[in-house]
Amino acid sequence: MIDKLEFFMALARTRHFGKAAEELGITQPTLSAGIKQLEDQLGVMLVLRGSRFQALTPEGEQVLVWARRITNDTRTMREEMHAARRGLSGRLRIAAIPTALAMTPLLTTPFRERHPGVSFTILSRTSIEVLSLLGNFDIDAGITYLDNEPLGRVLSVPLYAERYQLITAAGTPLSEREQVTWSEVAERPLCLLTPDMQNRRIIDHHLAEAGASARPTLESNSMIVLFSHIRTGKWSSIMPLNLAETFGFAEPIRAIPIVGPDASHSVGLVVAAREPRTPLVAALLEEAQRLAKAFQSK
Known part of the structure; x- marks a missing residue:
């Protein structure tokens, strides 16, 4: 079922069957069949569609919340087992506010020196988008302001003023x-x-x-x-x-x-306040704490 949930999440994200199929690297008929199989398994309609995607049904919106949780937990389990055998590897997805983008090498460079099997995707986003992406499991961490607007349920590490x-x-x-x-x-x-x-x-x-x-x-x-x-x-x-x-x-x-x-405002790393954390996120938090201490000692 995990692969069908990932199909469904891609469709909900792109709101377009063709774009979702392209993102997943599969054909559109394969995507459509996977969504239909998921609907049959759950016994509800998830997507309103005619000749193209129209919207998620109310049941689809509920399933999307569960899909994000289930796929994130599955990813965490896989990462833990892989890290136990071979050390950390994989990709960390980080979204940062534009004024913090130039600071990201101070975090990513020493991290990759410690964990050469890890790669990064870094996106430029507004502070609101950072929190939305984090809540939807679309990124692993964000770099944003900590003291100016509400953050919601996150764990934060202040980095610099x-x-x-x-x-x-x-x-x-x-x-x-x-x-x-x-x-x-x-x-x-x-x-x-x-x-x-x-x-x-x-x-x-x-x-x-x-x-x-x-x-x-x-x-x-x-x-x-x-x-x-x-x-x-x-x-x-x-x-x-x-x-x-x-x-x-x-x-x-x-x-x-x-x-x-x-004037000064605190900028820091934020991750979702969820347990268990993936090994990659846990290691990133440790790196952020080391960077914070380096800033404080200046």
């Missing part, structure tokens, strides 16, 4: 300052992350605290787009200090601390 800087080209207004205020930053032509990003909501909040508001002339969900526009000298941005340091900004780009207030 995110502080904010004005990132601007040399020779532009404010570029020679040692520090700037949030209200001064608001007067610059800004390129910022889109409003669905928690980083943007944080920035909007601190600007409002200073009696200002964000009026970006460019928005994007890509940090690369923001960096490329900063380099033109026509835009400035607000980014975390650790991100600026990771990308190694040098002249003609300046990173200037923003004060009034000197």
Whole structure:
């Protein structure tokens, strides 16, 4: 039944028989037959379909919850047995907020040195998407803000505090300052992350605290787009200090601390609060704790 549940989960995720079959590496008739066999075994209709996928039935929505639990438990069992015989191997799926993406090598590189049989998939997602993917068993872990919006039932490891800087080209207004205020930053032509990003909501909040508001002339969900526009000298941005340091900004780009207030927000690793954890997730938590101690010692 496990393979049929995985068929069903892929269909629920893609909401398209052809795309689900392609994702699974099977033919569409094989997928359709598998879903029909699962419906026959359970004695309920799971999918509303005519010439194409329409929706899950109410029973289908209930089965989807169980399917995620059952397949995750099966994966955990397989990983434990494999790790007991041969050590850790497999793939870790991590989703990170855009401002944390540049920090992921600090976690993945030492992890893979300890466990060379492990590979990674790293996705860029909003904080809301990180939690949704985690709850749906679509990722193993997330890297997101810990102290700004509700997290739900997760286990978290704080990694570092995110502080904010004005990132601007040399020779532009404010570029020679040692520090700037949030209200001064608001007067610059800004390129910022889109409003669905928690980083943007944080920035909007601190600007409002200073009696200002964000009026970006460019928005994007890509940090690369923001960096490329900063380099033109026509835009400035607000980014975390650790991100600026990771990308190694040098002249003609300046990173200037923003004060009034000197704001910070905790970023960390989150995993689902479930037992038992897969050996891969347990090892990732240990690596995150080592990284957190390294940040604290700086």
